[in-house]
Amino acid sequence: MGGDLAPAAPVEGAVLFAREQPDVQVVLVGDEQRILPFLRRTWPVNLSVRHASEVVGMDEQAGASIRKKPDSSLKVCFDLVRTGEAAAVVSAGHSGAVMAGALLVLGRLPRVERPAIAALLPALEGGRCLLLDVGANIQCRPSHLAQFAVLGDAYARRVMGVARPRVAILSNGEEESKGTPLTREAAALLRQGPLHFRGYLEGKDLFSGQAEVIVTDGFTGNLVLKAAEGTALAVAGLLRSAVYKAGLSEKLGAVLLKPTLAGLRRVVDYAEVGGAPLLGIAGVAVVAHGRSNPKAVKNALKAALTTARSGLNDELVRDMALTEEWLPPRRRGKGATGQALSE
Amino acid sequence: MGGDLAPAAPVEGAVLFAREQPDVQVVLVGDEQRILPFLRRTWPVNLSVRHASEVVGMDEQAGASIRKKPDSSLKVCFDLVRTGEAAAVVSAGHSGAVMAGALLVLGRLPRVERPAIAALLPALEGGRCLLLDVGANIQCRPSHLAQFAVLGDAYARRVMGVARPRVAILSNGEEESKGTPLTREAAALLRQGPLHFRGYLEGKDLFSGQAEVIVTDGFTGNLVLKAAEGTALAVAGLLRSAVYKAGLSEKLGAVLLKPTLAGLRRVVDYAEVGGAPLLGIAGVAVVAHGRSNPKAVKNALKAALTTARSGLNDELVRDMALTEEWLPPRRRGKGATGQALSE
Numbered sequence: 173m174g175g176d177l178a179p180a181a182p183v184e185g186a187v188l189f190a191r192e193q194p195d196v197q198v199v200l201v202g203d204e205q206r207i208l209p210f211l212r213r214t215w216p217v218n219l220s221v222r223h224a225s226e227v228v229g230m231d232e233q234a235g236a237s238i239r240k241k242p243d244s245s246l247k248v249c250f251d252l253v254r255t256g257e258a259a260a261v262v263s264a265g266h267s268g269a270v271m272a273g274a275l276l277v278l279g280r281l282p283r284v285e286r287p288a289i290a291a292l293l294p295a296l297e298g299g300r301c302l303l304l305d306v307g308a309n310i311q312c313r314p315s316h317l318a319q320f321a322v323l324g325d326a327y328a329r330r331v332m333g334v335a336r337p338r339v340a341i342l343s344n345g346e347e348e349s350k351g352t353p354l355t356r357e358a359a360a361l362l363r364q365g366p367l368h369f370r371g372y373l374e375g376k377d378l379f380s381g382q383a384e385v386i387v388t389d390g391f392t393g394n395l396v397l398k399a400a401e402g403t404a405l406a407v408a409g410l411l412r413s414a415v416y417k418a419g420l421s422e423k424l425g426a427v428l429l430k431p432t433l434a435g436l437r438r439v440v441d442y443a444e445v446g447g448a449p450l451l452g453i454a455g456v457a458v459v460a461h462g463r464s465n466p467k468a469v470k471n472a473l474k475a476a477l478t479t480a481r482s483g484l485n486d487e488l489v490r491d492m493a494l495t496e497e498w499l500p501p502r503r504r505g506k507g508a509t510g511q512a513l514s515e
Numbered sequence: 516m517g518g519d520l521a522p523a524a525p526v527e528g529a530v531l532f533a534r535e536q537p538d539v540q541v542v543l544v545g546d547e548q549r550i551l552p553f554l555r556r557t558w559p560v561n562l563s564v565r566h567a568s569e570v571v572g573m574d575e576q577a578g579a580s581i582r583k584k585p586d587s588s589l590k591v592c593f594d595l596v597r598t599g600e601a602a603a604v605v606s607a608g609h610s611g612a613v614m615a616g617a618l619l620v621l622g623r624l625p626r627v628e629r630p631a632i633a634a635l636l637p638a639l640e641g642g643r644c645l646l647l648d649v650g651a652n653i654q655c656r657p658s659h660l661a662q663f664a665v666l667g668d669a670y671a672r673r674v675m676g677v678a679r680p681r682v683a684i685l686s687n688g689e690e691e692s693k694g695t696p697l698t699r700e701a702a703a704l705l706r707q708g709p710l711h712f713r714g715y716l717e718g719k720d721l722f723s724g725q726a727e728v729i730v731t732d733g734f735t736g737n738l739v740l741k742a743a744e745g746t747a748l749a750v751a752g753l754l755r756s757a758v759y760k761a762g763l764s765e766k767l768g769a770v771l772l773k774p775t776l777a778g779l780r781r782v783v784d785y786a787e788v789g790g791a792p793l794l795g796i797a798g799v800a801v802v803a804h805g806r807s808n809p810k811a812v813k814n815a816l817k818a819a820l821t822t823a824r825s826g827l828n829d830e831l832v833r834d835m836a837l838t839e840e841w842l843p844p845r846r847r848g849k850g851a852t853g854q855a856l857s858e
Binding site: 409 | 576639650653654685686687688692693694695696717718719720721722723733734735737738739740741742743744745746747748749750751752754
């Protein structure tokens, strides 16, 4: 039920995915009355519908909405994972509510202080880069950033297939003297740890392929991701008007516009690269972009399947246990759940 | 002597400017031996050279470099302003060193806690938007952000000619509940003040023209500006390869590329829009982009001239005095100079 184009786009994306993956069971969770019309003609045998009478809206307070709406499609999704009926959740809805649902129903993996939302950015020379956190944790401590690095490193190895991911911290300059107390203390922690830590990376290098994992606090991560999106959309507008002013035929214009705009979307729209995984939760969840079309929903489902099959969370349980050797013990009484949900 | 293309580009830009403004005196400050060869054939009568034997390098610690090099071109520039021989400084060098020089030689305007570096972004629908701080103040208090708003508001009125500038705070969402304690407290201050405060603006809306002044801390501002720059450069690369793959002639390709790439530069390269003004110092200084070509240097000189003639600082002295009514008094012992210089 989530996303700007729901339920049409999520249903159609699920159908595309179910066809491509005949050995995978897909469950559509939501208002039957609104879902079924889209399924009449094209109902794959490996796709079922689970009715849920409520919907979490985009403007609702994330944590409260999950508690107040036990029969919301989002809550029911996570219940299916909790009971073992499903292996992963995909939603194009409110990312804060998805995180809240994951935390309330599934909880965190052991020792994870703050689960994160990760965005997959494409590197210009090929490959991808994981930027986290992009919005779940507005205020962070150094240990949170160090843990984001552990979460991202495991994802890059297990799901992206990078043997030895390079990890960087986003900062206002590459020199060690740059950054804030937060980034400097996080860098000091990461220099003690076993990851392949490369130091600071600047905002201009997001797409440069210099690291597979870039960590930052959720406030900065959100702003940087959205600024990249805004810039790309601005440039797309410039390009369109240049084609128009050059008096090119629509056909020739399209030849130029299509690959560039598609590239643009790859640069900015994480739905195109398979959605944004939530990392550190005791389960698998992927947030698709709110504007996801059926193809983007299908890509997010694929990402969720790959992650569920990757053994990522088993790996993370081991990796997090090893952090005891180099990360200071977690402070009690300031858990992640309350903080994340209050944001 | 500053910038990637020095001294050629600064000298040529100064010559262009001096020709356009015959009633303005331009002083080139730096190593005579390196400057004079560029002037032999084209030396406008209103352009002079002041020898300075030292240069502040891009990799030097900003505050220390100004103190250690009293005959550096940058220090001498600010000395000329201090003694009244010059009205404004333009540099394409290290922005931190320019700020340090301004603070050490000229100081701050009364009541200004933290001078800021402002970037001029173009709005897509026309007009411009001032983003500050973009790097001078890595850690900020709420009153700093509120003061940035006062600085930006005065600049927008006096220099940009906007009658009633709209002011916004950069945040991870538009709702009042979003943001950090820093942004929320700054918003509370601005709601009490006389400015036209519009609330929060998201990263995707940088170029949307929804505000003429956007304030943020220097860490976030730097990252957001650099991310926009990195994205635009990434998109320019995509566009070039689309033109190439479409098999278009170079000439036709150029017809399309030129306006788009020029637009791109306007979007990301603040040199093209006249450099980044330092606001809150007791003088006028403009930082041109490190990659500034002669035209960009000329534009920065124009911006400096416009600012010097605008009466901005007289206006700011009045505006800052009025902040006593709505901004809490400045805490003593934590002045801007030491902090800004240590960064």
